[in-house]
Amino acid sequence: xxxxxxxQDAIVAxxxxxxxxxxxxxxxxxxxxxxxxxxAFARAVQTVLAxxxxxxxxxxxxxxxxxxxxxxxxxxxxxxxMFVHPAEAHHGDLGMVQPxxxxxxxxxxxxxxxxxxxxxxxxRQGVVLLAMTGKPASSLARHADIVLxxxxxxxxxxxxxxxxxxxxxxxxxxxxxxxxxxDARGFxxxxxxxxxxxxxxxxxxxTHLRDVMRAGEAVPRVLLDAPFGxxxxxxxxxxxxxxxxxxxxxxxxGVFTDGDxxxxxxxxxxxxxxxxxxxxxxxxxxxxDDVLAAEAVSLMEAHRINTLxxxxxxxQLVGAVSTNDLMRAKVI
Numbered sequence: 001x002x003x004x005x006x007x008q009d010a011i012v013a014x015x016x017x018x019x020x021x022x023x024x025x026x027x028x029x030x031x032x033x034x035x036x037x038x039x040a041f042a043r044a045v046q047t048v049l050a051x052x053x054x055x056x057x058x059x060x061x062x063x064x065x066x067x068x069x070x071x072x073x074x075x076x077x078x079x080x081x082m083f084v085h086p087a088e089a090h091h092g093d094l095g096m097v098q099p100x101x102x103x104x105x106x107x108x109x110x111x112x113x114x115x116x117x118x119x120x121x122x123x124r125q126g127v128v129l130l131a132m133t134g135k136p137a138s139s140l141a142r143h144a145d146i147v148l149x150x151x152x153x154x155x156x157x158x159x160x161x162x163x164x165x166x167x168x169x170x171x172x173x174x175x176x177x178x179x180x181x182x183d184a185r186g187f188x189x190x191x192x193x194x195x196x197x198x199x200x201x202x203x204x205x206x207t208h209l210r211d212v213m214r215a216g217e218a219v220p221r222v223l224l225d226a227p228f229g230x231x232x233x234x235x236x237x238x239x240x241x242x243x244x245x246x247x248x249x250x251x252x253x254g255v256f257t258d259g260d261x262x263x264x265x266x267x268x269x270x271x272x273x274x275x276x277x278x279x280x281x282x283x284x285x286x287x288x289d290d291v292l293a294a295e296a297v298s299l300m301e302a303h304r305i306n307t308l309x310x311x312x313x314x315x316q317l318v319g320a321v322s323t324n325d326l327m328r329a330k331v332i
Contacts, residue, residue, distance in 0.1 A: 014158075017156075018156035018164065019156075021154055021155070021156040021164075021165050022156050022164065022165045022168045024153075024154075025152040025153070025154070025165040025166075025168060025169050026168065026169065026172050028152070028153065029149070029150065029151075029152075029169055029172070029173065032149055037148075037149040040146050040147055040148060040149070041148060041176075041177075043146050044130050044146045044148055044177065045177065045180050045181060045184065047102055047128055047130070047145075047146065048079065048102055048177075048181060049181065049184055049185070051100070051101065051102045051128075052100045053080075053098055053099075053100035053101035053102070054080040054081055054082055054101050054102075055071075055074060055079055055080065055081040055082075055101070055102050055103075055104060056081070056082055056083075056084055056096070056097050056101050056102070056103045056104070056127075057070055057071050057074075057081060057082070057083050057084070057103075057104045057106065058083070058084050058085070058086050058089070058103060058104070058105045058106065058115060058118070059086070059105070059106035059107065059112075059115070060085075060086055060087070060107065060112045060114050060115060061112075061163075062163040062167050063106040063107055063108060063112070063163075063167070063170060064083075064085060064086075064106075065167075066106060066167050066170045066171050066174065067083055067104075067106050067174075068083050069171060069174070070104075070106075070171075070174035070175075070177075070178070071083045073174065073175060073178045074174075074177075074178050074181070077178050077179075077181070077182040077187055078181065078182055078185045078187040079178065079181045079182075079185070082096065084096050084097065086112070086114035086115045086118060087114045089114075089118055090114065090117070090118070094118065094121065097122070097125060097127060099125060099126055099127065100127075101127050102127060102128045102129075102130060103122055103127050103128070103129050103130065104130045104131075104132060105119075105129060105130070105131050105132070105140055105144070106131075106132045106133070106170055107131075107132075107133050107138070107140050108133060108134045108135070108150065108163060108166045108167075108170070109133070109134070109135055109138060110131065110133040110134070110135040110138020110139055110140035110141050111135075111138055111139055111140070112140075115140065116139045116140060116143075119139070119140070119143040123143065128145050128146075129143065129144045129145050129146075130144060130145065130146050130147075130148060131143075131144030131146070131147045131148065132147075132148040132150050132170060132173060132174075133147065133148075133149075133150060133151075134149075134150050134151035134152060134166055134169075135151070136149060136151070148173060148177075150166065150169045150170050150173050151169075152165040152166050152169050156168075207292065207293040207294070207329060207331055208290070208291070208292055208293060209287065209288075209289055209290075209291050209292065209293045209295070209296050209310060209319075209321065210289045210290070210310075210319070211293070211329070212293050212321060212325055212326060212328075212329040212331065213289065213310050213319035213320060213321040213325065214238075214240070214319055214320045214321065214325065215318060215319045218238065218320075219238070219244065219317065219318075219319055219320045220234045220235055220237070220238035220240050220242065220243040220244060220320070221234070221243065221244040221245070221246050221317060222234050222243050222244075222245055222246075222276045223245070223246065223247070223248065223276065224245060224246075224247060224253060224275065224276055224277040225275050225276070225277065226245075226275060226276040227274075227275055227276075228271045228272060228273075228274045228275070228279065229272075230276075231243050231256055231276050231279060232261075235256070235258075240307055240320060240322055241257060241258045241306065241307055241322075242255055242256065242257040242258070242307045242309075242320075243255070243256050243257075243276075244284075244309050244317050244320065245276045245277070245279075245280040246317050249316075250316045250317060251314075251315050251316055251317070252284070252286065252309060252311055252315060252316070252317045253277075253280065253282065254276075254277075254280030254281055254282045254283070254284060255280060255281055255284035255309060256276065256279045256280045256281070257281075257307070260279065260280075260281060264279070284309055285299065285303060285305065285308065285309075286308070286309045286310065286311045287299055287308050287309075287310055287311075287321075288310070288311065288312070288313070289310045289311070289312055289318050289319060290313075293321075293326060293329065293331045294331060296308055296321055296326065297326055297331060300323060300326075306322055306323050307320060307321070307322045307323075308320065308321050308322075
């Protein structure tokens with residue numbers, strides 16, 4: 001088969017046409033939610049919220065791929081969900097569906113044989129059946145307790161055959177379901193992080209500053225009367241590019257950094273006879289030790305600083321953290 005030659009303009013035009021068709025399908029579905037389709041959607045949400053078991057999603061072919069993605073989104077946003085392949089359900093996997101579950105069956109045509117053959121069994125089990133279909137008169141829709149309308153007027157495929165706009169509509173409707181359920185459950189960013197402990201968001205929302213900061217002897221600190229030589233030795237030994245200046249009780253009074261050193265040298269100050277009290281910048285920016293590490297990142301980025309001193313509720317110096325420390329902890 002010969003492959004026709006397409007100009008760049010023709011390629012881009014076809015791509016734009018496909019995107020336009022899919023975008024229009026979503027807009028039409030959104031408008032339908034203002035009517036009976038919206039009432040059905042609301043009942044579906046309430047049904048899932050009242051479910052004592054899990055939301056079991058089923059679908060064949062492209063609808064099955066969409067269903068797996070829906071399950072991943074639902075499960076990570078607070079709705080217990082699982083995918084059961086209709087064909088495998090005929091050979092034992094239907095045992096995964098238990099009384100108290102809600103089944104969401106996805107089929108654009110509503111006539112998928114593997115799925116419709118399960119409908120009598122599912123009804124006998126007493127589970128609530130939600131159908132997501134583009135054909136409200138289909139077998140699936142007729143057997144369902146609630147029908148979610150995912151109809152599209154046109155596929156993005158030039159032949160109007162390959163599932164394109166229809167699967168986009170299914171995916172978007174599934175996302176809408178997950179988002180509404182998330183909000184209804186009061187699901188927070190911290191809850192999302194707990195289901196993603198290995199991801200960057202999990203690290204940002206679960207890692208506390210005290211878990212990554214330097215503490216104890218690792219924190220460069222000097223007393224107010226420390227001579228310049230002692231300040232430099234402490235800075236060099238701890239490798240943080242800064243030294244905290246504290247009083248005899250350990251309360252933070254100031255900080256001396258590499259930048260301060262350069263500025264004083266440029267000003268022609270004889271540093272050999274100075275003390276930490278004379279060198280320091282008073283009232284440095286600090287952060288509490290009981291916050292998330294991500295807050296330290298935000299503060300350091302906002303003020304363009306590489307090192308942050310950490311204090312407790314009483315103002316005592318308890319730690320220090322640098323951008324390198326946060327990078328090693330993969331918070332940034």
